[in-house]
Amino acid sequence: MTKLRVITALVLAPLMIFGIFFLPLKQFAIFIAVIATLGAWEWANIAGYRKNWSRVLYAAVMFICLYLTARFLKVNEQYLIYFLAVGTLWWAVAFALVKQYPGGTELWHARPIRALLGLCVLIPMWVGFMHLKQQPHSSLLIVYLMLIIWGADTGAYFAGRKWGKAKLAPNVSPGKSWAGFxxxxxxxxxxxxxxxxxxxxxxxxxxxxxxxxxxxxxxxTAVVSVLGDLVESMMKRHRGIKDSSQLLPGHGGVLDRIDSMASAVPVFAFCMLIFNWGLSA
Known part of the structure; x- marks a missing residue:
């Protein structure tokens, strides 16, 4: 398993580096859209759509939604903040859902509701990435955002192993602890x-x-990145599966790799806007 994880990571890392540093805006938009579409194919399974045709259909709907979002924002850039605000609001709602789990599942048990939540997760992530890509020193900003996520994850792993007795969300992810957080x-x-x-x-x-x-x-952003992981864990636990798929040998699925990113990216981009923060050109 460790060998598979390392091999997969050695393949994925150069792809991400190339996508972040070398792809122009349009190609980068397609690159992130493909990742989001693969994530959507997995989310369909989490939502309860087990048949392959329904999962492919959901992924196609996601890609079309991303295309329509891109076309809309191209001519209505002033609405960007609203897309990011909706994405950020969703994570506030998600916090409440995680906090009361296993209670409250009647609110999102229905498959169409869970499918709709997938749009709330993946579309704002794509919008957030597009905003960051258009900023001065965009590659540096994206790398920094990933370092926040990886730092939070790595620090949680080591601190949790050493001091992790009090559980953060035992009904959702028993392995996570307050020490890890x-x-x-x-x-x-x-x-x-x-x-x-x-x-x-x-x-x-x-x-x-x-x-x-x-x-x-x-x-x-660091706090919200943890929430992204918890939400996917909650959805998988409710669905009764361990990994979102087996697309990435040794790592599970695409969603298992981007769950924290899906929450962190739109929130980071939204905060940049409301705090009027950015790097000079």
């Missing part, structure tokens, strides 16, 4: 401080307002 939180803050130093020395002077906004955005 705080370990991941601290790791993300360390990444933020290091990144601030890099910005100050290589890109622009950092004042107190810039630093405070940046740290606040990081804190919010």
């Amino acid at each position: 705080w370990g991941g939180f601290a790791t993300s803050l360390l990444v933020a401080v290091a990144f601030l130093g890099y910005i100050n020395s290589q890109i622009q002077a950092v004042d107190s307002r810039f630093a405070l906004s940046f740290l606040l955005i990081t804190v919010i």
Whole structure:
């Protein structure tokens, strides 16, 4: 299993690096749309659509929704913030669902409702990525966002192993602990401080307002990234499956790799807008 995980990671990492650093906006949009569409194929199974044709149909609907979103935002850019606001609001609702699980499942037990929730997860992720891609130093911003997510995940793993007794959400993901949460939180803050130093020395002077906004955005994003993982775990537990699919040998499915990203990306992009924060060109 470890060998498979390593081989798969060695294939995926260069693909992600190439997509982030070398693809122009249009090709990058397609690249992220393909990832979201594969995630949609898996979400259909999580939603309860077991037949292959229904999963393919759901994935096709997702791709069409992404295309229509792209066309709409191209001529109505002022509505971008509303797409991101809806995505952020969904994660606030998701927090409530995770908190009361296994109660409250009657609200989202129906397959069409769970299918609709997949749109709320994946479309804002795509919109958030497109916003980041159009910013100055876009590749750096996307890499930083991934470092927040990976930092939170890695810090949680090691802190949880050493001190993880009190469970974070035992009914949803018994392996997650409060110690892991705080370990991941601290790791993300360390990444933020290091990144601030890099910005100050290589890109622009950092004042107190810039630093405070940046740290606040990081804190919010790190917390929400954990929620993305918990929501997918909750949906899989309700459906009675361990992995979203076996598309990525040793890693499970695409959703198992992007669940934290799906929550972090739109929230990070939304916070950039409402805090009027960004890097100078």
